[in-house]
Amino acid sequence: MPEGIRIAVLASGEGTNLQAIMDSCAGREIPGEVVVVVSNKPGAHALWRARRAGVPAILLDHREFPTRETFEARLAETLRAYSVDLVCLAGWLRILGPAFVRQFAGRIMNIHPSLLPLFGGRRMYGERVHEAVLSAGMKISGCTVHFVDETPDGGPIILQAVARVQEDDTPSSLGARIAEEEHRLYPLAIHLFAEGRLLIEGRKVGIVEARKRESVASEVSR
């Protein structure tokens, strides 16, 4: 794939991770491009960021669909129309059902602002995550990029980064420190995917060295 992978980003909110991904594509740290951004929230800032970057920005308001299935069918159709190789959830606040997840198995990633499997799952998003971390008296937190399977926040972990909890942290100060890590970690995970270096083996994701992968490829082509 000389021009790199085709990435879709699904975002319901601010879109700072979307921005980090688009910037990393523009700087060629990710060999690929964001070809479409979809939001389920009218007015999401992420849509504005996409348009500003010249990326097609599509609103699919889930409230306008009679069922979850019809909404997800339209979403899948949209992603197929853009021939996407990878779907990145970045602050996407809709759980995706099994039929959708199966269609894109091994090709959907999510980022979560905690060290999964801690502080994840249904209703754990935004500042609630950091409130829970602080109430539990944790000394560290961080973020996780993982493949999406049928369990919310439960798919195989790709990369994690740690952020220290400080004595005087509020949910918002901790969240801001973790966000800096997110903006570094998500592009890195996508970079590894684009280079074909992520191997899903059950619950684990192996990261293959670039050199090893090349030698495997040349063995195969002989």
Ligand code: GRF
């Ligand atoms: C991030 O904290 C991400 O981990 C979580 O939702 C937030 C999205 O922020 N899934 P943004 O919209 O990318 O700014």
